[in-house]
């Protein structure tokens with residue numbers, strides 16, 4: 001039979017490595033928009049063009065730097081090709097790679113890419129992204145770029161966790177820098193041991209993240225700090241979905257100028273929640289975060305579930321390497337719909353006194369950043385009991401800066417059965433503060 005001969009022939013070619021099996025979706029033309037579910041992106045994502053050539057990245061295999069091999073494969077297969085990191089290989093990256101020239105290209109990571117532990121080199125050469133002193137091992141950008149394959153990116157974080165414990169001002173690189181990417185799919189991938197944040201997504205649009213598996217714990221007494229899953233900055237029309245995050249800071253964080261973002265179907269463990277902010281950190285800057293839909297999140301062992309954090313209206317210090325306050329801007333049209341919490345300190349936290357313990361100061365210098373049209377709905381589960389009898393806190397620094405903050409169908413209690421919310425200066429839609437809080441309590 002013709003079909004079986006064809007299959008045999010195909011199998012032979014595959015086994016000879018003459019052709020590469022198109023098992024990942026993006027080897028052929030595919031619709032990123034259709035991959036988004038259940039919620040569609042705010043705007044359709046551009047279709048990924050078919051790839052017509054394949055380049056395999058050579059590896060030294062002995063810990064020597066493979067960066068030149070990676071760049072040469074990328075140049076060879078850019079504009080319509082696929083670059084493969086083979087399954088049985090570990091690629092070493094000891095050079096900061098600028099991959100912002102990419103166009104219509106796939107990076108299929110089947111094996112492991114490991115970054116070197118040369119902290120002196122990376123502190124000097126990692127890409128400086130300016131915002132919050134962020135630096136990245138590499139920057140991936142351009143147009144229509146897909147990075148997937150289910151392989152591993154390993155940030156070799158242990159040496160950084162230990163160094164940071166000695167000096168909080170060292171610059172720890174971010175594992176994945178998506179900088180100036182317009183049209184792309186990232187994942188499935190395993191991300192391990194990032195020195196700090198796992199993703200920094202800046203100046204980007206129309207990108208889908210899916211099937212990301214994040215984990216990486218310190219093996220010494222120095223914990224892995226600031227290991228946010230995603231930090232979005234100056235980016236629009238992004239979807240993050242179907243991912244598992246085991247980390248120790250924000251699961252997803254919407255930094256200044258994150259707009260039109262869908263986050264759905266995430267399992268977050270050990271984090272600081274899904275956070276808007278921090279915002280208002282830098283005086284003279286205008287931070288805009290609007291049109292966010294956060295849907296179907298499971299949140300375990302976390303400090304927060306749904307969170308909005310804004311610095312006070314005057315400069316203050318949270319820690320040696322993090323201080324700020326006095327900036328302005330707005331948070332608008334943010335929906336948290338469907339979240340299940342377990343062992344989470346606050347189910348909901350809205351604060352305009354981030355980074356400051358002195359409430360008198362926050363009241364004296366109210367935030368210049370407005371918060372409007374926020375909905376928390378269908379949130380259920382059990383807190384940790386840490387703030388008993390409170391299970392949530394919604395505190396604005398003045399009556400004029402918050403409007404239309406609504407909470408419906410909230411079914412949250414502490415292990416002892418407490419279910420109180422602290423509410424201050426949130427009175428628009430619910431008419432008065434007591435109504436907001438009694439409504440939250442009565443659910």
Ligand SMILES: *[C@@H]1O[C@H](CO)[C@@H](O)[C@H](O)[C@H]1NC(C)=O
Pocket residue numbers: 063117118159
């Ligand atoms: C860094 O990596 C090299 C090569 O893998 C290894 O020999 C060395 O022990 C590592 N250094 C530290 C401080 O972990």
Ligand SMILES: *[C@@H]1O[C@H](CO)[C@@H](O)[C@H](O)[C@H]1NC(C)=O
Pocket residue numbers: 129130131179202203234
């Ligand atoms: C983003 O684009 C702006 C304007 O072109 C540029 O100043 C900035 O360095 C870019 N990168 C980041 C991370 O903001």
Ligand SMILES: *[C@@H]1O[C@H](CO)[C@@H](O)[C@H](O)[C@H]1NC(C)=O
Pocket residue numbers: 132133169320321322323
């Ligand atoms: C950036 O680093 C400098 C010193 O290295 C520090 O003074 C400053 O506070 C840091 N800024 C932020 C926003 O972390």
Ligand SMILES: *[C@@H]1O[C@H](CO)[C@@H](O)[C@H](O)[C@H]1NC(C)=O
Pocket residue numbers: 234256257285286287288
């Ligand atoms: C954010 O957007 C606002 C409004 O367009 C703009 O004024 C501000 O400079 C932007 N901030 C950054 C960091 O790009």
Ligand SMILES: *[C@@H]1O[C@H](CO)[C@@H](O)[C@H](O)[C@H]1NC(C)=O
Pocket residue numbers: 038242264265266267296297298
């Ligand atoms: C919610 O997300 C989980 C994965 O965390 C998924 O298994 C489940 O099907 C999703 N539910 C809905 C209603 O989309």
Ligand SMILES: *[C@@H]1O[C@H](CO)[C@@H](O)[C@H](O)[C@H]1NC(C)=O
Pocket residue numbers: 215246247269270301
């Ligand atoms: C979940 O987070 C907790 C607290 O950080 C941690 O102890 C536990 O190992 C994490 N679970 C997984 C599966 O990583």
Ligand SMILES: *[C@@H]1O[C@H](CO)[C@@H](O)[C@H](O)[C@H]1NC(C)=O
Pocket residue numbers: 291292293333335
């Ligand atoms: C607000 O966000 C929702 C998604 O939660 C979206 O459907 C709606 O169009 C947004 N509103 C505006 C005015 O953009």
Ligand SMILES: *[C@@H]1O[C@H](CO)[C@@H](O)[C@H](O)[C@H]1NC(C)=O
Pocket residue numbers: 269300301343
């Ligand atoms: C939450 O933390 C506890 C204690 O560390 C752990 O047993 C549990 O597996 C964690 N939950 C998840 C979903 O990882």
Ligand SMILES: *[C@@H]1O[C@H](CO)[C@@H](O)[C@H](O)[C@H]1NC(C)=O
Pocket residue numbers: 358360361364
């Ligand atoms: C708190 O802030 C107020 C107002 O700025 C100030 O007078 C007071 O000294 C501060 N308290 C402490 C403990 O710093």
